[in-house]
Amino acid sequence: MISHLHALFPSDPTFIDRELQRVAEEGLVRKMVVNQNAGDMVIESKDYFRILREMKHTDKASNVEAFDKFEDLLKSKPAVTRLAKEDLAEAAITEEEGIRDLLSVGFLVLSGMPGVYLISIPNVGSFLKLAFRTRKWMVNILAKTKWKEMLEKLIHERWDANVKARWREFRGVRFEWVMMEVKGGGWCEPFATPGGRGWKLTGKKE
Amino acid sequence: MYLYACYRPIYLHVNPGSRTLASYALRNYRDNTRPLCSRTNVDHVANRYMISGGSDSRISIWDLNSREGQRHRYEIVAAIPPKKGHKYGISGISWWPFDNGMFITGSFDETIKVWDTEALEEVYKFEMGARVNAHDISSVAEHCLVACAADYTAIRLIDLRSSGAAQMLSSHEGTTVNSIKWSPTDPFMLASGGSDGTVRLWDIRRSDACLTVLNLENTIGKGVIGSVKDSNLRTESFSSSSTAAFSQVKSHRGVVNGLVWLENGKKLVSTGTDEMIRVWDLAPPFTRDTNTLVNFGPLVRNRYLQCINLVLSPVRDCIPQLLFFPSDTGDILVFQVLTGVLVRRLAVSLNTRKRTCGLVCRGSEYVELFSGNSDGDIILWEAEQNLQGFGNGD
Numbered sequence: 001m002i003s004h005l006h007a008l009f010p011s012d013p014t015f016i017d018r019e020l021q022r023v024a025e026e027g028l029v030r031k032m033v034v035n036q037n038a039g040d041m042v043i044e045s046k047d048y049f050r051i052l053r054e055m056k057h058t059d060k061a062s063n064v065e066a067f068d069k070f071e072d073l074l075k076s077k078p079a080v081t082r083l084a085k086e087d088l089a090e091a092a093i094t095e096e097e098g099i100r101d102l103l104s105v106g107f108l109v110l111s112g113m114p115g116v117y118l119i120s121i122p123n124v125g126s127f128l129k130l131a132f133r134t135r136k137w138m139v140n141i142l143a144k145t146k147w148k149e150m151l152e153k154l155i156h157e158r159w160d161a162n163v164k165a166r167w168r169e170f171r172g173v174r175f176e177w178v179m180m181e182v183k184g185g186g187w188c189e190p191f192a193t194p195g196g197r198g199w200k201l202t203g204k205k206e
Numbered sequence: 207m208y209l210y211a212c213y214r215p216i217y218l219h220v221n222p223g224s225r226t227l228a229s230y231a232l233r234n235y236r237d238n239t240r241p242l243c244s245r246t247n248v249d250h251v252a253n254r255y256m257i258s259g260g261s262d263s264r265i266s267i268w269d270l271n272s273r274e275g276q277r278h279r280y281e282i283v284a285a286i287p288p289k290k291g292h293k294y295g296i297s298g299i300s301w302w303p304f305d306n307g308m309f310i311t312g313s314f315d316e317t318i319k320v321w322d323t324e325a326l327e328e329v330y331k332f333e334m335g336a337r338v339n340a341h342d343i344s345s346v347a348e349h350c351l352v353a354c355a356a357d358y359t360a361i362r363l364i365d366l367r368s369s370g371a372a373q374m375l376s377s378h379e380g381t382t383v384n385s386i387k388w389s390p391t392d393p394f395m396l397a398s399g400g401s402d403g404t405v406r407l408w409d410i411r412r413s414d415a416c417l418t419v420l421n422l423e424n425t426i427g428k429g430v431i432g433s434v435k436d437s438n439l440r441t442e443s444f445s446s447s448s449t450a451a452f453s454q455v456k457s458h459r460g461v462v463n464g465l466v467w468l469e470n471g472k473k474l475v476s477t478g479t480d481e482m483i484r485v486w487d488l489a490p491p492f493t494r495d496t497n498t499l500v501n502f503g504p505l506v507r508n509r510y511l512q513c514i515n516l517v518l519s520p521v522r523d524c525i526p527q528l529l530f531f532p533s534d535t536g537d538i539l540v541f542q543v544l545t546g547v548l549v550r551r552l553a554v555s556l557n558t559r560k561r562t563c564g565l566v567c568r569g570s571e572y573v574e575l576f577s578g579n580s581d582g583d584i585i586l587w588e589a590e591q592n593l594q595g596f597g598n599g600d
Contacts, residue, residue, distance in 0.1 A: 013501035
């Protein structure tokens with residue numbers, strides 16, 4: 001998620017936005033905005049197209065050419081995050097054949113607006129849910145305290161306890177990932193205390 | 207030119223009656239302050255009087271030159287008590303741009319009133335039929351048009367010379383228009399932000415006045431086109447056939463509730479309830495207005511629909527130019543406008559969360575910042591000049 005990138009380079013968020021735009025236009029990276037509240041996602045193009053090619057040959061895809069046309073369309077519009085029916089039609093991907101397949105496999109997602117589809121990747125829902133739940137967990141922990149802040153050590157201990165208890169949901173997620181998401185997205189901010197780093201809520205609402 | 211080392215808050219003791227008002231729970235006492243900042247060299251009327259309006263509909267005029275040394279107490283020169291002027295809170299207040307003989311107030315009681323300062327009486331009253339969120343009057347124009355942003359999809363222009371409604375600019379699609387600002391260089395250009403998430407630029411001379419909608423996907427570089435046809439070219443008209451595509455164009459993913467132009471009229475800063483501040487490069491005609499992708503970081507908090515006063519430090523004062531942003535958490539965030547870097551956070555104390563509702567700066571050579579907060583206090587922020595360290599700024 002882009003929030004992780006922002007957490008890695010906290011001093012210059014403008015640089016990240018502009019670099020991402022530049023790199024997306026050059027075709028090295030694919031931006032995806034599936035849910036505006038959840039935030040933007042970014043994936044390296046080579047990985048994206050690799051997944052596209054792998055998924056081409058699954059059972060759900062009855063129309064392999066549609067996937068090829070989709071790949072060409074995406075490569076011709078490297079910085080785009082959503083497509084309208086007209087653009088898909090230009091690439092000869094029609095409703096019956098291509099779009100339905102792409103939707104069911106997960107490379108296109110319905111948006112609120114009719115005739116507009118969002119570019120996505122399969123199983124994006126579980127990824128976003130993971131990001132949302134871990135972030136919500138951390139925000140809730142801090143919200144229960146009086147001053148909405150807590151030492152990182154304590155949060156880490158609670159995280160470890162949580163991972164054991166709710167391992168189905170949180171498996172594989174490292175605490176650092178959650179911290180970066182929460183900092184880069186602006187939900188919490190770190191500060192220094194004599195006892196180590198502490199985290200505090202910024203007041204950002206869902 | 208010096209970089210600010212820090213800002214010191216100085217409390218102004220506001221209206222002596224405010225304590226009693228606070229005691230019967232006046233929520234959101236909102237102070238909108240706007241001094242007469244004359245950018246021309248009309249010194250004898252410049253930079254002296256500040257006018258503030260509150261959500262209890264009280265209006266006060268302060269004499270900023272009346273500060274006495276230690277005591278930090280400005281004198282209220284004139285005041286209109288609550289309920290006498292407007293029935294409900296005041297959403298915006300501005301001096302007549304050419305002298306301080308008149309001032310204009312817009313209020314949630316659906317009216318805009320023009321007042322005579324000497325007599326403290328209302329001279330004109332305009333019934334807008336909808337709560338007025340913001341209004342603005344151009345300081346470079348010869349037309350005396352007050353542009354009014356209300357809980358209504360069209361922007362109404364009121365002509366003060368003929369004391370009647372002049373024009374109606376319709377194009378916004380949402381239910382309200384939340385912020386509005388005239389261009390500081392072009393007397394006929396206007397920018398407005400609404401609940402449909404768009405910032406629109408208007409040229410009032412044209413018959414279909416809306417010039418363009420700022421599209422957040424038009425970024426520097428080759429630009430993103432995607433499904434929205436790239437019709438942000440300035441002179442292309444807003445024909446209804448393209449409205450299907452246009453309804454998807456957004457400047458912010460939320461209500462646009464704050465706007466400010468850079469003094470050269472070439473850039474516009476907007477903020478919305480998606481908690482983003484965006485800086486737009488407004489290109490000359492026939493090219494695209496672009497989102498310069500300046501990111502102001504994750505600390506921006508903006509969730510309320512009320513119009514936010516964004517204030518820029520005067521051009522001659524600080525290099526790089528600073529943007530003062532009143533965040534919902536009660537801090538005032540100070541950013542460098544063109545890079546988005548956070549320079550300072552101005553907070554009276556770390557744990558109180560009184561929202562700053564009005565912000566204005568005084569001075570064309572140096573900055574004194576006045577912020578009004580939801581408790582009814584007006585706070586003066588002064589820069590401490592750091593004589594050793596920062597030198598001549600960046």
